[in-house]
Amino acid sequence: MSWRKADGSPVVRLGEGDTFGWSPDGKWAGGVIVRTSKIVLYPVDAGSPLPLDTAPITHVDTVAWHPDSQSVVYFGSEPSKPARLYRQNITGGRPEPFLSDALVGLTFSPDGTSLLGYARTGPPALYPIAGGAARPIPGIGETDNVVGFTDDGRALIVRRDGLVPAALDRLDLATGARTEFKELAPADRAGLVRIAVSGPVIKADGTQYAYSYLKRLSTLFVREGK
Numbered sequence: 001m002s003w004r005k006a007d008g009s010p011v012v013r014l015g016e017g018d019t020f021g022w023s024p025d026g027k028w029a030g031g032v033i034v035r036t037s038k039i040v041l042y043p044v045d046a047g048s049p050l051p052l053d054t055a056p057i058t059h060v061d062t063v064a065w066h067p068d069s070q071s072v073v074y075f076g077s078e079p080s081k082p083a084r085l086y087r088q089n090i091t092g093g094r095p096e097p098f099l100s101d102a103l104v105g106l107t108f109s110p111d112g113t114s115l116l117g118y119a120r121t122g123p124p125a126l127y128p129i130a131g132g133a134a135r136p137i138p139g140i141g142e143t144d145n146v147v148g149f150t151d152d153g154r155a156l157i158v159r160r161d162g163l164v165p166a167a168l169d170r171l172d173l174a175t176g177a178r179t180e181f182k183e184l185a186p187a188d189r190a191g192l193v194r195i196a197v198s199g200p201v202i203k204a205d206g207t208q209y210a211y212s213y214l215k216r217l218s219t220l221f222v223r224e225g226k
Helices: none
Strands: 018-022 028-033 038-043 050-052 059-065 071-077 084-089 104-108 114-118 125-128 144-149 155-160 166-172 178-184 192-195 213-215
Touching: 018 059, 028 059, 038 059, 059 104, 071 104, 104 144
Parallel strands: none
Antiparallel strands: 018 028, 028 038, 038 050, 059 071, 071 084, 104 114, 114 125, 144 155, 155 166, 166 178, 192 213
């Protein structure tokens, strides 16, 4: 893992691992060493790397920062147990089960009070971080793919599944009302097969976005005569 300031300063190597992003307070860069399923936090300024002891978790996957910047949340599995969500304080302590044991998904609301997650079946819902019953999301369907929250936290950007070009809607969390947000496709659509499911990535204010796509191109030859 390495990082560089936007002012063109030299690249600074932080250490080993695949990044899962900056802490919300900007003090740490998080990394996962895949081969050992270990989590290491690297200070942005001076300081030493901070490894987290994830035992007894034997496999760590999909890590995210908790909004408090004092803990991380990840999927993990203990020996002979199914995978589930865990939360672990960065200053010490063991990983603790977090929210529902049947929950998947790691998208926190902008205000940090809830997590958008998926149960094993059915559409996604909002799960209060402090605990309590899940809050259903009006107007969302099981085939909708959630891209993320808007910056004010009042709506979700959702993708209607299976459409090419990719059709994105703005879904109001209070009313369930949907409005067209954006259609994503390259300018040259020749051979376009699909827009990647793992994405797109859209800035919360909707001004910037990135996505990948698959094309299949071929050349037609005509043979004349024998």
